Amino acid sequence: MRKLIPLVWLLCLTLGAAMAQDAKPMSWKDVATWKYMPGSAFKLSPDGQWIAYGIVGLEADGELILQKVSDPDSKKSFPIGNTNFPNFEFSQNSQWLAFKESPKFSEKQANEKSKGKPLKEKVHLIKLGTDEKKTFENAGGFSFNAEASTHLIINLPKEGNADIKGSDLLIHQLSSGKSQNLGNVREHSVNKAGTHLAYTVDAANSQGNGLYLLTLASNSTQVLDTDEAGYQSINWTEKGDAFAALKMKKDKKYKQDRGTVLGVKSLSSPQVTLYEAAKDSTGFDQKYTISPNRKPEWSEDLTRLFYGIHPLVLAEKETPKKELNKDSLAAADSEKLSKILADTTIKSISDLQKAIAKADTAKKADPKKNDAKKPEMTIWHWNDSRLQSRQQVLENMDKNYSFWAMYDLAVKKHIALQDSSMKDLSILPKQRYALGSDNQSYELQGNLDGQAYRDLYIVDLKTGAKTQLFENFYQPSFGSYPRPSTDGTKLLYGKDGHFYVYDIVAKTHTNLTEGLPVTFVDVEDDHNVTDPLVSPLGWSSDSKYVLLRDDWDIWQVPVGGKETALNLTQNGRAEKIRYQYRFILDREEKGIDLSKTNYIRIYGENTKKSGIATLSPAKKGGLTPGAKVLLWEDAMISGLGKAEKAEVFTYTKEKFNEPTQVYLTDASLANGKKVTENAPDAGKFAWSSGVQLVDYVTAKGDSLQAALFLPAGYVEGKKYPTVIYYYEKLSQTLHNWSNPGYSGTGWNPSLYTSNGYAVLIPDIVYKMDDPGMSAVWAVLPAVDAAIKTGVIDEANMGIHGHSWGGYQTSFLITQTDRFKAAAAGAPLTNMISMYDLIYWNSGGGNMSIFEASQGRFTGGPWENWEAYERNSPIYHVKNVKTPLLLLHNDKDGAVDFTQGVEYYNALRRLKKPVIMVQYLGENHGLGKTENRKDYAVRMMEFFDHHLKGQPAPDWMTKGVPRLQLGEHLEERAF
The missing domain is CATH 3.40.50.1820 (Alpha/Beta hydrolase fold, catalytic domain)
Structure with missing residues (x-):
């Protein structure tokens, strides 16, 4: 009835005996100053040559550890104050490290007792491989300018006027050490190449408010648009060749500002497109405006701009103040005084005060106006699709909700893509189609019995036309919800215990799993739902395959042609090994690249072992059946990572009595070298x-x-x-x-x-x-x-x-x-x-x-x-x-x-x-x-x-x- 983990068991007994003599039980007071490495506090430089990680404590000051991988003696420690979330970043060229230093725990305690002003933070800049360090006082957020890595950009928080949304932005040139200060910057964002900085200005009395573009190499600034308005929501394209933003202008008629979309492309000689909805009386419903609650974005081909719209709400009219007629006021006061003097019931000062108050109240009463105090109440109705309590929780989100819309630059036309009859919309890859969803017809019943249904639609992003895909679509688990292919022309979805692909162009449905010898239903799900499916791993980058899980093995299933589905991992079900998920090593990937080695996290259901296996590419496309196990231990193995620009890998390992540590290795994951000292007081x-x-x-x-x-x-x-x-x-x-x-x-x-x-x-x-x-x-x-x-x-x-x-x-x-x-x-x-x-x-x-x-x-x-x-x-x-x-x-x-x-x-x-x-x-x-x-x-x-x-x-x-x-x-x- 028991299983022992043999080697670990013997080792732990030996260690346990030794520790019993030299170590003490940890008390709850010890926990306050216990130091550890938070899960997200480890980073590898893009070239894989440097590591940095933070050690923090609840009531202790933390430190940042920096070390060159090839030289253990290069390890340095820098104080980062009292923080739970160490903030540090390597430059993309792996030459610099910047990090933030928070106030010390003792300073925070003293400040809390004295109720002083917020304490200030610092940003430190280090040139890797040297003793060179520069400190920036009173600093906020910071970042390098992406790929270029020529500048460090630091936000300098400003105290004072809350009406001014802008603050100082410091742009520090790394090569020369010179800094430039931009004032009243509300938002800023650098493109992927790091060549351009887009920023907005928000100054006192809106003087100089606008959208600006700074070319960092030449330090030249171009004014893209200025107005007495608020500029916000800068959003670069993924390539970094264009960006969109919003201009919000006050209109006294409405509670909300009215919006304009700005699209900027051709960065060397910027072309600025402005779509002013308020001036489009024929194409834009003037009961709406462009919303500040959704970031605008370009289509990939830079022919269309997408943005949010929401209804306008009229401002409450102010009642005009009437001029006081002094003669009438005097007559009224005289009449009031005569009535009080004639009142024989007044026997005391208290009676007199009551009579005066009564007379004042009678004077203020306006027979045309209801001055009665309104009750504070909620009306709960049995037909409410959402409970009133739920409506209260979602009130701000509902107020700020916006619908997707589009502006086509070629025809200069605005197209609304959704309205209140379709509450959710997801723009699919390549921006040719969108997936619409609405559960309003089923929301009440779903909130009662927990069964999820919705109507699904396909929206043509060239015309805005909406076509129903499913009515009353059942979603017993997240695994059933449609997932788009990487080319945006197909949808993988689950229905009645099977996976299907819908071809949007051909308008055809294909059952992918009906002929396979296993079920993809999560048979271990013991909730009261019907045929919940195991969530898929996803689409291949070429949109030719989907990778599905049957809760044990991974299957490569073609979505067209004569190929057959393959069980890639083969031994999962037989050996009770779960091939759980795929490690994403490239943050910018679009789908699963089957031409590369894929790393999979594996877990032994009965042994509790864990590790990492690989699936290799096949010569004719797709992946080759048969997983190769690289790590498999009586430990918790996870957290696989890779340097962005080098074949240097890291993974984490821990045991119940051994703190999580990071190990450095190569693509084979062999001979991992521990490079962190998490929990230094263990x-x-x-x-x-x-x-x-x-x-x-x-x-x-x-x-x-x-x-x-x-x-x-x-x-x-x-x-x-x-x-x-x-x-x-x-x-x-x-x-x-x-x-x-x-x-x-x-x-x-x-x-x-x-x-x-x-x-x-x-x-x-x-x-x-x-x-x-x-x-x-x-x-x-x-x-x-x-x-x-x-x-x-x-x-x-x-x-x-x-x-x-x-x-x-x-x-x-x-x-x-x-x-x-x-x-x-x-x-x-x-x-x-x-x-x-x-x-x-x-x-x-x-x-x-x-x-x-x-x-x-x-x-x-x-x-x-x-x-x-x-x-x-x-x-x-x-x-x-x-x-x-x-x-x-x-x-x-x-x-x-x-x-x-x-x-x-x-x-x-x-x-x-x-x-x-x-x-x-x-x-x-x-x-x-x-x-x-x-x-x-x-x-x-x-x-x-x-x-x-x-x-x-x-x-x-x-x-x-x-x-x-x-x-x-x-x-x-x-």
């Missing part, structure tokens, strides 16, 4: 001694696995207190490094194993109409199998989960008393009441989640009452014997706070041992660092007491009275 602390993979069979006959993480200093034959954690399927995390940190749920497996706990993470699969019982059927057999390893102390087991895992926890303790303690974060506890509540983060109703997503029920409670009741913790609350720590926050926008309150009150009424902690204003997970720290400590204290027998703190045994809470929290804060 040696100071004790980590898990290793991992085990536990096989088990659920009560319903499903074969599943669980990841068992050993405690630090593990001694074979000794049993350890254990926390069981779950969230659907997670055994694939067997080799994942969990970076120490304060999570939004209080959970971090590395901290628990460091402190002497074993951690078990079992898989759960679901049976329809039994989401709670499915956890019982899966988790208890997993625990039984894990106990047989001899690692787990069956008398000291705790369970924990958050959200859906919190639901499983709150349900499990109603079905078994095998666990000594349970911690449930933001749990669903009453499936019947929860069904009709709102997912406030999105504004949508829960019913669609219950019927077609995570809930896995067929129908609503009134159609399936017994199943809802059977799987609701609240209806079995009398069975609970396990002490429970319950986390639920009052602003939880996913699982309503009332779910936690219901469960807490029911347990309290029955005098069951329950503690609920609530962090004011927090959502579904904890956001504030101080709250994350506090809950992480409390949860471990809770398990330490129940599973390790440590003394319980007073907050657990006695609670904390409201009047003593402030002092209690102050004592614990760190």
